[in-house]
Amino acid sequence: MTNKTSRRNFLKMGAASASVLPFLRAMPAAAQGSDTLVVVTGTTINSLDLHRSGTSRASYQVGINCYDRLLSFGTKQTPDGGYSYDYQVIEPELAESWTESEDGLTLTFRLKPNAKFWDGRKVTAADVKWSFDRAVSVGGFPTVQMKAGGLERPEQFIAVDDETFVIKLDRASKLTIPDLAVPVPYIMNSVEALANATEDDPWATEYLHNTPAGSGAYKVARWTPGEQLVYERNDEWVGGPLPALRRVVIREVPSPATRRALVERGDVQVAFDIPDKDAAELADTLDVFSTPVENCIHCLNPNFAFEPFQDSNVRKAIAYAIPYEDIFQAAAYGRGLPMWGGEEEINDIAWPRKTQYFTDLDKARELMAASAYPDGFDVPLSISLDLASWMEPTALLVQEALGQIGINVTIEKIPGANWRTAVLVEKRLPLHLENFGGWLNTPDYYFFWAYQDGHLFNSSNYRNEEIEELTNATLHMPMDDPEYAPKIKRMFEIVLDELPRIPLYQPALNVAMNGAVGYEFWFHRQLDVRPIKTV
């Protein structure tokens, strides 16, 4: 047989081994299940290379399923009986073991000696170095994410010998190790990539965009952007337990109604990221996992650049006027976690935490009367059309409630393409809805992005000197440091009193399954197909 994968060869290969996916209906229907999984999703995979600029969020799953990182996170059970990754447990993936120097500035990794790329070549420390160099050099998102773990320059990465890789840090940080387990720092086959690099494109972005070159659990068998992606298992994988499924088909179906019909009928086994409404309705008949997204909160943000919102009484009045329960039911259909009606006293450092606010219109009116704006004012509430499914009902309920305390709200709908510019870059929206979620699950990391002055998700133009100082102090501090908890508690106290972001609820990622088990929630909100099995 020739090496060229023509359609006929592919079919022949299929016919040769009975366990391969039956490609024609003529094959017995019973053979269809067991080792093939079909997933539907509403989003488009537009690149097989996460490091490329313009790569969509949905494409990150290729980085997860097809590539290995040095490290990965462990698994834990969630309260609803599903599984989630475990931020507290770091497990090896390509690394066999690792050590940290006394001062925490040198990390030494031993690679698994038997790890091989798909083309059969051994994974060496030089590949790791090349991949890390690439992530910190290509610019854009990967470079920003690497920086979060203190990984900024190629000189920091040293390939000592084939199986020893060293990272030199400028300062010790608790974020470095977890940042090595996020999707970004994955290991590519540098020999294959370099053979396809050009002078203009030294990092082979064009080649890797279409052709992954990794050592991960799955290879990409077929990819048609806008239609489907087919994973095929790499039987030589050493990064973890061999996945049960030989083949996984990711099919793009834009209409949520169609996705729902498909999974209800059982023609597909997984509907990934379904709307809250479908999740609530399907929960009785199918296995629906609604995992609250870690370190992510849907918020109503009063912008400090807008004068009335500089008045603390106004912000508190809004926090007491919001109909939290109604919003949670209308926008989220009760999927996720409430973020209101908690204790005012802060005894733990769990984040997101419930605020001390709850719906109390009388209190809200009192606070308005005590403010500099007893007669209220007019303000536009901005929402993104791309996120209308939760923002629109929320905005309507907020509009109605604020109308009762004299704040006249008009709803401004902003097209998706404009949204990021207006809300995050220019930070010019007086009152808006926002939903930042941090990948690294520590409160300080959330504060770094959402509460520090000038940072991207601080769309309220909030600045508090104490928060600046405390966030800088806690960001790299180990969580078991005795100073850590008191500082974090103080940070909670300040922002929940000053309210530059008014937390509404913690959203959930919904996944419906019919005929498959083993789904695991990940902070990156993409499907890790490796642990999934059909039943």
Added chain:
Amino acid sequence: MLATSPRLRATVLRVAQAIPVVVGVVIISFLLTRALPGDPAVYFAGVAADTESIEQTRVAMGLDKPLLQQFFIYVGDLSRGDLGQSLSSGRSVAEDLAKRLPASLELTLSALLLAIAIAVPLGVLAATRPGTWVDHLCRVIVTAGVSLPTFFTGILLIYIFYYLLGVAPSPLGRLDFIYLDPDHVTGFYLIDAALMGDWETWRGAVRQLILPASTLALFTLAPIARMTRAAMLTALSSDFIRTARAAGLSSRTILYRYAFRNALLPVMTTLGMVFSFALGANVLVEKVFAWPGIGSYAVEALVVSDYAAVQGFVLSMALLFVALNLVIDLLYAAIDPRIGFSSK
């Protein structure tokens, strides 16, 4: 040769007339995409991009250059047949269009053929028997067809034929995942599969096509049926038909040879219009049936300000309509020899 064949000459002239249109479309589509609100650099820099990485993305996309220079780069690429790189799909726009345009055309054309097959006989019957149950049936179908939005009809058909009855295949696009795409020749799966002689895949493609094509056909049925009925009524009441009747010609000859042929002209015009709005109405059908067509591609590109993809889409649509108008003009002449090209 041009001098000897008036029709060829007229055709060449018509094509030449399209050139300013295409030039205009190139300029307008370029300016309009730039006038769109939104900053693609911010969008494509990713979720956690800072100012620096947004700037890097802007430079990589060539958006830091002055507008005029961007335009000349675009026109230069265009003259080499390069439509640019789509950022949202991550492939070249030409490649995307080559893949997606046939998908939309296959759907639209089959819907249109289906609609013609139902609407024209229905219109003729209604015109020959005005006021009878056939006429009323025609009216009911037509009213229902236009008043039901396509996405609704689509979801309804999926609900009934796929979800409840289970007779339709999974609404998963052009082919169920158990089939492989036929080798690319025309991009029309029905034609490509037939060329390969792979009837299994051909049947698979037809099965996938039935529901979306019916949805779209139901929507396009109305104007065609109404126009056929009206044109037939006008033709049947005209003088030459009375003369033909008086001359004792058989009613079949009168109906098909004289009345119908004369009624075809307005129907033809309507078909051209219906085809163009059906391509537009495609978007919703494509979304519901996960059909990888050009409508959903353009909408997605527009939402994220993917300039190259939007420009490529507008340009290909313009060329398509230029071609369509030409074909319709030529068909006019074929149907009614009185409409010569010489008069233009």
